[in-house]
Amino acid sequence: MTTEASDRPKARPGAPLIEVRSIDWVPDNERHGRLWHQAPLWFLGNFQYFSIPIGFIGPSMGLSLGWTVVASVLGIGVGTIFMAFHASQGPTMGLPQMIQSRAQFGYRGVVVPLIATLFTYVAFNVVDTVLLGDGLGSAFGWNPALIAIVAAAGAAALAIFGHDWLHKAFRVLLYVSLPLMLILTIGVIFGNAGGAESSTQYGFNWGAFMAQFAAAAAYNITYAPYVSDYSRYLPSKTKSRSVIAAVFFGASSSAIWLIVLGAWLAIRLGATDGLAGLQLAGNTVFVHLGDATALLSAMALAATMGMNAYGGMLTVLTTVDSVRPIKPNRKARVITILVLTAVWYLIASTITSGAVSTVFSSLTLMLYLLVPWTATNLVDYFLVRKGHYAITDLFTPKGIYGAWGSRGLFSFAIGLLAEIPFMVLPQIGPWSYTGPLAQALGGVDIAWLVGLLVTSVAYFLLSRSLNLAAEQAAQVRSDQQLGREKEAATAGH
Template identity: 75%
Template sequence: MTNQTSPQTASTSRVPLVEKRSIDWVPNSERHGKLWHQAPLWFLGNFQYFSIPIGFIGPSLGLSLIWTAVASIIGIGIGTLFMAFHASQGPHMGLPQMIQSRAQFGFRGVLIPLLATLFTYLAFNIADTVLLGEGLNSAFGWNPTVVAVTVAIAAALLAIFGHDWVHKIFRILLYVSFPLTVLLTLGVIFGGAGGTPPEIDYGFSIVAFMAQLTAAAAYNITYAPYVSDYSRYLPSTTAPRKVIAAVFFGASSSAIWLIILGAWLAIELRATDGLGGLQLAGNNVFFHLGDAVALLSALALAATMGMNAYGGMLTILTGIDSFKSIKPTRAARVITIIVLTVVWFSIASIITTDSVGTVFAALTLMLYLLVPWTATNLVDYFVVRKGRYAITDLFTPNGVYGTWAWRGLAAFAIGFAFEIPFMVIPPLGDWSFTGPIAAALGGLDVSWLVGLVAASVAYLVLSRSLDLDRERAAELRSDRELAEIDEREAVNS
């Protein structure tokens, strides 16, 4: 192999305090992950403050609680299905998701979806910083700037320590926050959380319904670029269906729960801020319950920012390595995370907008960018190549996947182009955009569904000319090289 990020060996099987891997392949001797860790990781990934304002979107457009719940359940179901299928790639390949995407887009062509993915990480952490600053100021009167600095440092540290610490911190937060949120929810159900009949007549409209569905679908689709980053330490023998089931259950159940709770807060308590709404409802149930739930929800969101920073680091290193060979050292990880943190903090510090608008705009843009990628990647993995890849060739521009893989790039471009006439981009400052077909449909946004179908069909058609026999020979050679690495690992450990 010609590239320095090709599979490398380790001298010990002991799990290090600070993760040493980044964009390189994880040998079988280091696959210390446990399947049961997946469900709590992704449950808490959505069991935090960001989920609450998603439930505000439908009611802000006049959608009733029931219809907001229906739209959210459908949207989360769709988005989580895509996310969970991506998760199954981690144990099988032992790679970060965007390294695997070199098979569809090429060693350097992967830069195109990498830019879309990097935008996702930055958008999430920028929006999270704004939400936390507004929310903790509203709930506790804390200085938004101090909040932003604190969560940025905490998120960066979690990302630096890496994969195992993300899993550990998420489980700890889940064990503490889950029973308290159950108590709050029971208070809502049995009338102890307060609330009065709404002053406006909430009902149904297809535009509001699709806006809520789209935001909910986008929420978990945006995990797709890095969900396998957190499953790549699972043993390669892990059954894909078990990974899919664990991730789907974890990520969907918590999101549906809190989004519907958010809709109730917006309608019954007239909440305009998620943390403030949680605090008020919980304190109505009994003294200081709301304070505790709000604080834990904020901590969970800060931890999720660490997860985003970790994924952003992998994305940046993959992009750099695609043009200049780098060695994926701990120092490279740390420096990249620090730079990424400075960038998102700097941008967030100049954002002044309402939380609902921030969430809706961020999710919409992320969905438009990621749908063509997820369609291309999943069609390639499950239909075209059926999970068979020459892993070592993903680490060199001279491998069977080439430098610029025109089929994947064309499918991505076609999918995105088909989205444009159907787009409805929420206001960003003084700017917004509604495509001509969306305008003709009264503002109905189905662009992501159109892009999904267009990219999938385009890639299927274009891939009919792939020389899979040539790839099989490269795959066999790659498997032999990886087997040799595993043998050395067994001896060293």
């Protein structure tokens, strides 16, 4: 798990232009992250075009503006809690999120949730590419194919430069876009953005409410597999509650803001494309405000694609390393990112469904797949092992966590199976599915809540047989070894 001397980043100041670290442990002397960077990173992560169509989901099923707001606020609140608690693992562990998951699933067994996680990254970037092509094509008349190429290239470049540059790019985009979006929102509130009462009858129904709730919850839960990837450079003494608070308020506030704005655009402006609706509302407030806001929102989404590519790279390298140990160097990072870019671009070029259905379908699938993993990981970290791990043993199948973690794998499987009767899968091409128990509930989707409960209880009960006392010796050995590595790294500078 150590890096070669020639591949080690230099101590601060003077970090390398292209990040060196990938799936390896980050020593304390390289922990240059700052707590205040977390809030703007995750604020902008949701302060972009993808958030707006989520507000279209409830209204497209007849849900009123008020009830869409309630469902969205509740959903974002629930989903962000899970996301934020994962973020607190970064400073403690100094590892990418999915490497840490080897403690629950085993060195090789972690490949199972890794497949679900990789699907999330690719699906997000496929949907983002479709949204950018549709949105910028509708708003400015640009060629969707060219947009997809430019967005893919920009996202790949940002992911290749890595952690520090992603943070910087997000802060710059936030500083520029925030004032414009604030002015537009004030215009909406005071009636200067146009809009009128819709002739469509909106109201309340449980199916639409739970669909909006689930989509909003899924939005930030899907960040869970890589949120700690961006907190792992924080000093190890950073307080967990501080990280949780920064990530929670950053990620939730922007998501709620734009989802609610999206619901208003759908109901009061009759918008069918979020970016075009944003442009129309802004330009109604004053000339070119909408043009600038829409363009910056699209750029923020492209930057988020870079974040997804970075997380996808870590997931692929973790998967490969779980099968055959590799040296996680710059070359491996760059090649992996380029391959992922080609994959999501090619898939996106075949998507023909509308933006709202594409967003809803992808979020629903991601939620079903990730909930059993997030439940297992959080129960292990906060209730079972309580943040105490032998880090060096996460990098070998012969360590205390073994090659296959039967407790984690069984809990994941039983949680996923428990969801199936309750699933309400939206139309995906010619195919859709509503489970028998979901039909009995009138089409209300509670599958992910069932999966969350079943997985959590299963893993907690199965983990009662763990010999945590025996793991303490391995933790001491690991800490000593990491201490020697840190001293050697420091001496090398």
